[in-house]
Amino acid sequence: MDASLFQYLLRLGDNTLVLGHRGSEWCGHAPVLEEDIALANTALDLIGQTQLWLGLAAEVEGKGRDADQLAMQRDIWDFRNLLLVELPNGDFGRTLMRQFLFDAWQVINLGRLMNSSNPRVAEIAAKASKEAAYHVERSADTVVGLGDGTEESHVRMQAALEYLWPYVGEMFLGDEVDAAMVAAGIAPDPASLRAEYDALIGRVIKTATLEIPDSSFAHKGGKTGAFHTEHLGHMLCSMQWLQRAYPGASW
Amino acid sequence: MYAQMVKTAGSGVKDRDEMSEQEQDFQDRIDRGEKIEPKDWMPDNYRITLIRQIGQHAHSEVVGQLPEGNWITRAPTLERKAILLAKVQDEAGHGLYLYGAAETLGVSRDEITEDLLAGRMKYSSIFNYPTLNWADMGAVGWLVDGAAIINQVALQRTSYGPYARAMVRICKEESFHARQGYHIMMKMASGTPEQKAMAQDALNRLWYPVLMMFGPSDKESVHTAQSMAWKIKMDTNDELRQKFVDQTVQQIEYLGLELPDPNIKWNDETKQYDYSDPDWTEFFDVIKGNGPCNVDRMAARNKAWDDGKWVRDGLMAHAEKKAAAKVAAQ
Ligand SMILES: [Fe+2]
Ligand SMILES: [Fe+2]
Secondary structure, eight states: OHHHHHHHHHHHHHHHHHHHHHHHTTTTOSSSHHHHHHHHHHHHHHHHHHHHHHHHHHHHHTSSOOHHHHHHHOOGGGOOOOHHHHSOOOSHHHHHHHHHHHHHHHHHHHHHHTTOSSHHHHHHHHHHHHHHHHHHHHHHHHHHHHHTSOHHHHHHHHHHHHHHGGGTGGGGOOOHHHHHHHHTTSSOOGGGGHHHHHHHHHHHHHHTTOOOOSOOOOOOOTTTTSOOOTHHHHHHHHHTHHHHHSTTOOO | OOSOSOOOSSSSOOOGGGSOHHHHHHHHHHHTTOOBOTTSOOOHHHHHHHHHHHHHHHHHHHHTHHHHHHHHTTOSSHHHHHHHHHHHHHHHHHHHHHHHHHHTTTOOHHHHHHHHHTTSSOOOGGGGSOOOSTHHHHHIIIIIIHHHHHHHHHHTTOSBHHHHHHHHHHHHHHHHHHHHHHHHHHHHHTSOHHHHHHHHHHHHHHHHHHHHTTOSOOTTOHHHHHHHHTTSSOSOHHHHHHHHHHHHHHHHHHHTOOOSOTTOEEETTTTEEEOOOOOHHHHHHIIIIISTTHHHHHHHHHHHHHHTHHHHHHHHHHHHHHHHHHHHHO
16 A cells, blocks of 8 residues: 555656756746746746655655655656656747646646545645646646737647647556555546546637647556656756765755 | 946036036935935936946846756755745846836836847846856855845935835845855855865855956946935945955855955954955956856847747737727627
């Protein structure tokens, strides 16, 4: 049970860690100051959630590690994030479309986790879901603004959606870890979130005058750890560098 | 400072009998310590000088995101990453308030941004130096934000209302940044030998560039005299620099680091520290565009602006469509 819970918590914490890191890469380079501040704000929330999820994961593991050790000293095969969040930022449109596709899932999943049988999970979910509600509102607004903006912004947003769409399906694939979570009443069956998700993104994408691609193909492997993209290793190179180069130092 | 070598418009302080009646009233208000507000009459040269100064200050906040942004993805712990990200986000916020203050003088943010990107306006020389090791994130907060505070605390009393109020708000956050930076330095200076070496390297490398932030000596400049009469500038560059040295030397000693300048010595007669002047030739090279990072900094800002055009245009077009739909529905 604890081994499955540990894996499940890594999934939650790695999603926010990796996406928070991607968001932070924009710092100082966004199209306009307000967006710079908003991206940093979202990244900050995600890093804060990472501290909670990975902190709990470390406790559940019971091997004396902490959130920082999990973030900074695991290698790529131990990461459990969705492939979607590790993809490179691309242009601002792709970054915001990815944020929206993630936020929509995150807000639904966290809503269910608030009723988790595990009180610690429920407590973190309650705190994180307030932030997620704000994130999805903001990313949805930006997707609509750019989808239904100029011709160029429309074309770019449609291209972003097409590039990212094959990475959406992984969010709803279940495995034995999920089955154990469902059995213990800790977390929902991933597949059970799909209808609500499709309704939410369907509404926003339509208002944005964009079209959801007609394909259900889904890349997978991130959350189980079977495969990651080549991009994650490069991210870990910068993220973990100081801890790897100067082991044992306190910062 | 964040505003350095701002050229004061006009040809120096006017004698009272050269002033029009309106100008005399204006000067009297300033002398009484009243704040000038956007709708009030003001001499053209006062307005022009303030736009230059506030604009340069705003640009410095924005370009200043880059040297620290350089380490966000390499921050060693989740907490350090969050603190650094929040700090850089604050700097972007400072840019926003200051562009807002400049707008009250009749220039738009986009207008002066284009001036920056075309090289017609400047930002502080300090941001043309690289950040090379993690202790730089400590040293920048402690020394760069620390130096900025010395100038900006004085500017809280500046005569232009919106600028003075922006300074009050900004100073609170800058003090927080300086404390966080010093905290990183304490960790590094009391850490492993490698960490201590990083701390010393950061201090040695940034010391003179930070002293240059205050600008060359300006005590005899007629332009300074005019800006001081208008209470746009509150102290001379040398006074501010001395204040900075005096407060920082003890902090260096507390860290147990070596002084970055062998000539730093307490002077019992002047009751302040003697220190070596920075190399002003290097300063003028940096101001002319030949600092270690000028080209990279401007390239990064230009790229952000150019790549972001479609986003700004797209959001604007959408807002216009929405407004038109609202009108049509009425
Ligand atoms: Fe600032
Ligand atoms: Fe600051």
